[in-house]
Amino acid sequence: MSHFQSSYQRVARDSCFTRLDIRSKLFMICAVTAVALLWQNLAASGSLTLGIILVALWAGIDWHYIRSVLLLSTIFGVTLLFFHGFFPHVGIHQLAGRTTLTPLFTFPAHWRLLGGQSLYREGLLYGLSVLAKTLSVVLIIPVGIFTTELDNLIIGLVRAGLPYKIAFIFSSTLRFFPLLLTRIQTITEAQRLRGLALEKMGVVQKTHSYAKIAVPLILGVLLKSQMLELTLQARAFSGSSERTQLHDSRWGPGDYLLCACSTLFWGGALIAYFGWGIGKWRAKKREGE
Amino acid sequence: MTKPIAHFDNVSYLYPGAKVPALKNINLEIHQGEFLGLIGPTGAGKSTLCQTLNGSVPQFYGGRFFGQVIMAGLDTVEHPISELARHVGLVFEDPEMQLVAPSVENEIAFALENLRVPRAEIRARIPQVLAAVRLSGTEKRHPQELSGGQKQRLAIAAALAMRPALLVLDEPTSQLDPLGAAEVFATLRQLNRELGITILLTGHDAEELAAHADRIVLLAGGELVAQGTPQEIYSRVELLAAQQLRPPQVTRTFQLVRQRGVVIPQLPTRLAAGKRLLHALPTSCPTAKNEHVAAPDHLGPALLAIKNLTQRYANGTPALHNISLEIRAGEYVLLVGQNGAGKSTLVKHFLNLLTPTAGTVTVDGLDTRQLETSELAQRIGYVGQNPDDQLFTASVEDEVAFALQNLGYAEAEIERRVTVSLRQLGLVAQRTAHPLSLPRGDRARLVSAAMLAMEPEIIILDEPTTGQDYRGAKYILELSRELHQRGKTIIVITHHLYLMPEYAERVIVLGKGTILLDAPLRRAYHAKELLRRTYLTPPQAVLLAQELAPPAGGSAPLHVTPEEVAACFLPGGGR
Structure with a gap:
């Protein structure tokens, strides 16, 4: 099976999202991203992330994909929590509205490097909030992209004013990333067939082994790209936007509705934020302050 | 014009x-x-x-x-x-x-x-x-x-x-x-x-x-x-x-007939013409009763064993259904069937690249599930369909040395084996070249060289003749014969049936994930109807041999090569 073609993660089933134009879905992505970036409060950001996960599942995004994103984000999350928890920057102090933060625990003073260092509650909350924002942005994108046929994606992007060549490259890139992953798997399998015991290696050895894959990976992809370019030219592809289309973009009432809902959500979030402080960081008052 | x-x-x-x-x-x-x-x-x-x-x-x-x-x-x-x-x-x-x-x-x-x-x-x-x-x-x-x-x-x-x-x-x-x-x-x-x-x-x-x-x-x-x-x-x-x-096998057959002194004004290039010519010439050859189809007697104990193997992919698609077979040490087995019949899926179980949904696969008595692929690879050399998926180093010699380094050989031994392996596959001159700079035929041979350097006792060649011209295909198959003669167990998957009579002894025909036929090569090649069910066509030499059945009844000789068919024509015949 052609990995180039098959591995674009188009959702397997129809939903209201699959019937919408990519332009309205892009508008939704922008609105949700703006709100995610606006909110600082962990409860609000976390609720938004949870809501997006539910919407993604409803839209037919594969749970395995979502789980992979969540697993990958744990590395990012641990890093965030470590730095913000132990080394809160001045912005966290400003958000908390005070110079001294709430220590949850402190390492014994005689420990090397971390001795005497405290883990702060506000730093942890801030780190979790940033993680939730990031997840919201990362997970809303597939709701728009993976629910769109590649052909409709290109048509929609061109209708949105993007040059055809750029839209085609964008859609090709979407198909190419999974190709890279498949190619890594293939090379790894070939190495195992030549006695490479990855399962017996330590982390450093494994990393070294994976690093060696980079060159054949890139070379292989370049060769495939060259073949693809040859094929495209043989099909009269020149990258010109002056071309006809078999299908037209499908902008309908649902798209108007989604745009209206996205605008309301974004506008409502702004008003609630500035009017009643919903989504703002809520500093916990300490006794005596 | x-x-x-x-x-x-x-x-x-x-x-x-x-x-x-x-x-x-x-x-x-x-x-x-x-x-x-x-x-x-x-x-x-x-x-x-x-x-x-x-x-x-x-x-x-x-x-x-x-x-x-x-x-x-x-x-x-x-x-x-x-x-x-x-x-x-x-x-x-x-x-x-x-x-x-x-x-x-x-x-x-x-x-x-x-x-x-x-x-x-x-x-x-x-x-x-x-x-x-x-x-x-x-x-x-x-x-x-x-x-x-x-x-x-x-x-x-x-x-x-x-x-x-x-x-x-x-x-x-x-x-x-x-x-x-x-x-x-x-x-x-x-x-x-x-x-x-x-x-x-x-x-x-x-x-x-x-x-x-x-x-x-x-x-x-x-x-x-x-x-x-x-x-x-x-x-x-x-x-x-x-x-x-x-040339087409029918042409080759009648060229050999001509060499026997039979007058043939024009060599046929199409099967129908060959059949017409065959019936116009005097022939005499033994019938199937006299044909030797017994299993070779040089075989050792069962080396690969599959018992009630079923494989279903994650989406529930059945790939193999309740397959049982044994392959003995020293056999040369041809595995055939249309695309999707389950041939590659079957052999990947020998290397634990796939885990059975049900049933067991053993290599020399050891359950493959208990062994890592890297361990099995020391005993089973597998050359996959696409050489480009199996090349990942910066030079031809590095490609061959890769497995030897993993197996812990000393530098001198690695050097010796690399040289021997490259010489066997005719790649010495390209030793320092980048693998991906070689023509496709050479790339396929390089993968074989890398695998053979490990000196595995079982060799699986998955579509080794795909993308090869006649010379390239024969090169690989001659090497497989040499390895077989040295006692290796060989399994070849190919659609090119006309290439295999000189090499394989046993044919396993797969269809829709089951074994349709497991027989000596001669019997398998003449099972025309069964092969047709899995959309395989016997070589033209086999189809010509079937025309040699006595008109009065009886079986056609189980000939499989142009040489065997040509031997049935009486010298001095023809117009």
């Missing part, structure tokens, strides 16, 4: 950096409505010649180009590829890499959209071309849901939709199973005969080209060596042999 639609005038071409020209002084005309076959060994310049027709050579590759190619009245150097694409439909070898759209109808529409054909016209052409390639009703399907033969026919449909003056197909059947290849040839024949489409096809299918082409052009070393009707070219067996090519 009809007017030429393409004209090569003294064309020579060198790829960038090349010292040897890929094409040398080519003078050729392609005529309206003809079916032209282009044959030649690997590296002859066939693909290069094809790509001059749409301007990819030299416009895409660069290099130095001499002479002139006029296609549909346009000079292919002066007009852009996108303009020439209106006149030349190009279909490549790999059906996977030339499908670019998310649905069948979009695939066909893609080129038309680029050519700014109005939407109504695109919609009108889609059903026309799908009907022409017998893919009607697949409009909304994803191209990857189609079989290999269907994908290649879709690529042909996409090219046809542009209504080109010439349809060029560069080895379009080399990666297809016999069913897929037959589908493609039937489609091309129909397009040529009924719609008058001019076709240029390159390939190694001597039997198919002899049956379908109007004219054959033989290319070697970039030069046009000979051209003529299939009868004229394929009957020149010595000329073909000098270029490491083979």
Whole structure:
């Protein structure tokens, strides 16, 4: 099976999202991203992330994909929590509205490097909030992209004013990333067939082994790209936007509705934020302050 | 003769950096409505010649180009590829890499959209071309849901939709199973005969080209060596042999008959003609009762054992169903079946690349689930279908040394084994070259060299002859014979049945995930009806042998090679 073609993660089933134009879905992505970036409060950001996960599942995004994103984000999350928890920057102090933060625990003073260092509650909350924002942005994108046929994606992007060549490259890139992953798997399998015991290696050895894959990976992809370019030219592809289309973009009432809902959500979030402080960081008052 | 639609005038071409020209002084005309076959060994310049027709050579590759190619009245150097694409439909070898759209109808529409054909016209052409390639009703399907033969026919449909003056197909059947290849040839024949489409096809299918082409052009070393009707070219067996090519088996058979002193005015190149000639000549040969089909007696104990193996993919698709078999040490087994029959899936269980859904697989009594792939690889050498998926180092010698380093050999021993392995596969001269810079045939041999350096006791060759010319295929199979004679157990998967009688002893026929037949090679090759059920066709020598059945009744001799069939003809016969 052609990995180039098959591995674009188009959702397997129809939903209201699959019937919408990519332009309205892009508008939704922008609105949700703006709100995610606006909110600082962990409860609000976390609720938004949870809501997006539910919407993604409803839209037919594969749970395995979502789980992979969540697993990958744990590395990012641990890093965030470590730095913000132990080394809160001045912005966290400003958000908390005070110079001294709430220590949850402190390492014994005689420990090397971390001795005497405290883990702060506000730093942890801030780190979790940033993680939730990031997840919201990362997970809303597939709701728009993976629910769109590649052909409709290109048509929609061109209708949105993007040059055809750029839209085609964008859609090709979407198909190419999974190709890279498949190619890594293939090379790894070939190495195992030549006695490479990855399962017996330590982390450093494994990393070294994976690093060696980079060159054949890139070379292989370049060769495939060259073949693809040859094929495209043989099909009269020149990258010109002056071309006809078999299908037209499908902008309908649902798209108007989604745009209206996205605008309301974004506008409502702004008003609630500035009017009643919903989504703002809520500093916990300490006794005596 | 009809007017030429393409004209090569003294064309020579060198790829960038090349010292040897890929094409040398080519003078050729392609005529309206003809079916032209282009044959030649690997590296002859066939693909290069094809790509001059749409301007990819030299416009895409660069290099130095001499002479002139006029296609549909346009000079292919002066007009852009996108303009020439209106006149030349190009279909490549790999059906996977030339499908670019998310649905069948979009695939066909893609080129038309680029050519700014109005939407109504695109919609009108889609059903026309799908009907022409017998893919009607697949409009909304994803191209990857189609079989290999269907994908290649879709690529042909996409090219046809542009209504080109010439349809060029560069080895379009080399990666297809016999069913897929037959589908493609039937489609091309129909397009040529009924719609008058001019076709240029390159390939190694001597039997198919002899049956379908109007004219054959033989290319070697970039030069046009000979051209003529299939009868004229394929009957020149010595000329073909000098270029490491083979004639159809029927031609080879009657050439051998002629060498026995039988007068044959014209060697047949098509099976039907061969059968007619066979019945007109006196023959005498033993019947099946006298045929030796017993299992070889040199075999050791069971080395590979499969018991009640069932494999279902994650999506529930059944791949193998309740398979049981044993392969003994020292056997040479041929595994055949159409694409999707489960051949590769079956052998991947020996290496624990797949875990059985049910049942057990053992290697020398050890359950493969208890062993890592890297451990099994020391005993079982597996060469997969696509060499490019198995090359990952920066030089030919590094590629061979990779496994030896993993197995902990000393430097001196690694050096010795690398040299021996490269010599066995004829790759010593390319020792420092980058693996991906080698021609496909050499790349496939390099993977074999890397695997053989480990000196495994079991060797699995998965489609080793795909993409190889006759010489390359024989090279690999001769090596497999040598290894077999040294006591190795060999398993070969291939669709090229005509290559295997000299090598394999036992044939396992798979169909829809089950074993349809497990028999000595002679019996298996003559199980014509059963092979047909899995869309396999016996070699022409077998089909000729079956014509040798006594008219009064009785079985045909279980002959499988042209030499055996030719031996049945009485010397001094003929007209």
